[in-house]
Amino acid sequence: xxxxxSPEAEPKRRRLPSAERRQEFILKAIDFFAEEGFESSxxxxxxxxxxxxxxxxxxxxxxxxLISEVYDAVYVKRWQPExxxxxxxxxxxxxxxxxxxxxxxxDVIFNRExxxxxxxxxxxxxxxxxxxxxxxRSRILExxxxxxxxxxxxxPAEATDAxxxxxxxxxxxxxxxxxxxxxYESNVSDDQDTVIATAIEALLAVLPGKLANDT
Amino acid sequence: xxxxxSPEAEPKRRRLPSAERRQEFILKAIDFFAEEGFESSxxxxxxxxxxxxxxxxxxxxxxxxLISEVYDAVYVKRWQPExxxxxxxxxxxxxxxxxxxxxxxxDVIFNRExxxxxxxxxxxxxxxxxxxxxxxRSRILExxxxxxxxxxxxxPAEATDAxxxxxxxxxxxxxxxxxxxxxYESNVSDDQDTVIATAIEALLAVLPGKLANDT
DNA sequence: GAAATAAGTTGTCAGTTGATAAATAAGCGC
DNA sequence: GCGCTTATTTATCAACTGACAACTTATTTC
Numbered sequence: 001x002x003x004x005x006s007p008e009a010e011p012k013r014r015r016l017p018s019a020e021r022r023q024e025f026i027l028k029a030i031d032f033f034a035e036e037g038f039e040s041s042x043x044x045x046x047x048x049x050x051x052x053x054x055x056x057x058x059x060x061x062x063x064x065x066l067i068s069e070v071y072d073a074v075y076v077k078r079w080q081p082e083x084x085x086x087x088x089x090x091x092x093x094x095x096x097x098x099x100x101x102x103x104x105x106x107d108v109i110f111n112r113e114x115x116x117x118x119x120x121x122x123x124x125x126x127x128x129x130x131x132x133x134x135x136x137r138s139r140i141l142e143x144x145x146x147x148x149x150x151x152x153x154x155x156p157a158e159a160t161d162a163x164x165x166x167x168x169x170x171x172x173x174x175x176x177x178x179x180x181x182x183x184y185e186s187n188v189s190d191d192q193d194t195v196i197a198t199a200i201e202a203l204l205a206v207l208p209g210k211l212a213n214d215t
Numbered sequence: 216x217x218x219x220x221s222p223e224a225e226p227k228r229r230r231l232p233s234a235e236r237r238q239e240f241i242l243k244a245i246d247f248f249a250e251e252g253f254e255s256s257x258x259x260x261x262x263x264x265x266x267x268x269x270x271x272x273x274x275x276x277x278x279x280x281l282i283s284e285v286y287d288a289v290y291v292k293r294w295q296p297e298x299x300x301x302x303x304x305x306x307x308x309x310x311x312x313x314x315x316x317x318x319x320x321x322d323v324i325f326n327r328e329x330x331x332x333x334x335x336x337x338x339x340x341x342x343x344x345x346x347x348x349x350x351x352r353s354r355i356l357e358x359x360x361x362x363x364x365x366x367x368x369x370x371p372a373e374a375t376d377a378x379x380x381x382x383x384x385x386x387x388x389x390x391x392x393x394x395x396x397x398x399y400e401s402n403v404s405d406d407q408d409t410v411i412a413t414a415i416e417a418l419l420a421v422l423p424g425k426l427a428n429d430t
Numbered sequence: 431g432a433a434a435t436a437a438g439t440t441g442t443c444a445g446t447t448g449a450t451a452a453a454t455a456a457g458c459g460c
Numbered sequence: 461g462c463g464c465t466t467a468t469t470t471a472t473c474a475a476c477t478g479a480c481a482a483c484t485t486a487t488t489t490c
Contacts, residue, residue, distance in 0.1 A: 052439055123252065134401075162409060175391060186345060195381075198384065202381075203417060236467080258448090266468075278449090
């Protein structure tokens with residue numbers, strides 16, 4: 001109902017420059033596939049986009065190619081390299097750094113689309129998912145072990161599998177809080193800061209002892 | 216090529232009594248849908264069963280009805296009421312009980328089919344999923360808080376949301392270990408007992424303090 | 431303002447989907 | 461061995477799927 005140039009009221013075919021439209025497709029495809037799953041039809045997506053279905057094939061050779069772009073936009077583009085710097089800032093207590101990190105990290109991943117895309121693609125068995133987990137391990141969990149060693153006055157050493165696994169438990173506990181909230185839509189505590197803080201507290205209560213033991 | 220009674224070699228139509236076949240369908244449907252997702256075709260399932268697709272409709276009015284039976288077989292039938300007794304056995308230290316409980320509990324849920332069915336149905340937004348989480352809360356997590364209170368010499372009291380949330384973090388950490396192992400098929404530590412034991416250790420290191428504080 | 435470019439649509443195809451109806455045949459009771 | 465019951469198959473439907481070719485038209489260029 002937004003009238004602009006009075007007479008020709010409805011411009012039936014709203015054209016967009018190629019790059020712009022492509023971007024629009026990817027962004028809305030994230031929402032669409034997150035909600036309906038990757039098995040949902042390209043016609044359903046086209047309807048949501050307000051265009052016809054064959055138009056999608058002008059921008060992406062196949063449905064799978066479009067889905068790959070979705071993965072890229074969600075996993076790769078939203079990853080912030082500065083997270084590593086944050087964790088490594090030894091001017092602050094590790095506990096502070098961890099709390100801040102998990103606050104900013106969950107700002108990125110604790111939303112319905114991210115979570116659902118992640119679970120859907122995980123069930124599909126796509127490789128990018130395993131790559132993401134390796135990234136988490138090398139850029140987040142192993143650094144956490146290293147920082148904990150430093151704070152405990154231990155010499156640097158490569159993190160053992162068991163140590164990383166323990167940090168995974170805390171990380172997974174926080175992640176699963178997001179799953180319960182955003183996927184299962186359960187009644188979760190709305191005090192997310194406290195949930196994160198307590199998980200970190202439990203980690204730091206036990207981790208130093210583990211590190212000292214097996215070196 | 217397995218010859219048995221020489222001449223009639225291949226009995227084209229192998230009939231089964233109704234109840235038996237129905238059960239067979241449900242069991243194989245669990246594997247099938249766990250692997251391929253609930254959007255997979257009834258023809259695919261029939262092929263796996265070695266029968267024709269319309270036969271499924273003699274046993275289940277619709278695909279959704281069959282899927283409901285799958286949920287029932289996985290979530291409801293595999294739940295063991297004695298888990299509650301195990302957690303409540305005050306003749307043993309809570310730490311022991313928790314370790315034993317998570318060992319037997321993960322015996323049930325740490326397998327590819329259970330995990331995948333759970334995630335698939337969660338993404339579908341079916342209500343049985345939320346019901347399952349409520350069961351976990353009332354039969355596992357709240358009892359854990361109650362037992363921890365008792366062991367800390369505190370008077371009985373209803374568990375607060377924040378307390379349950381903290382136990383959820385440990386529970387979710389263990390659960391997510393299973394997800395990484397069975398869904399993402401990552402390189403996880405194969406020492407599952409230690410993973411569980413350490414998660415419990417971290418919980419018990421912090422939980423008593425939390426309980427004392429807010430009563 | 432005509433011609434060229436490219437954004438968008440119409441039409442369609444071959445394969446797949448859940449589901450039903452009707453035909454077939456295995457195994458039981460007698 | 462006959463007839464009945466019912467487990468199972470064959471045949472089929474209408475709707476939907478990813479993908480492609482050909483047509484239309486908005487926008488740019490000169």
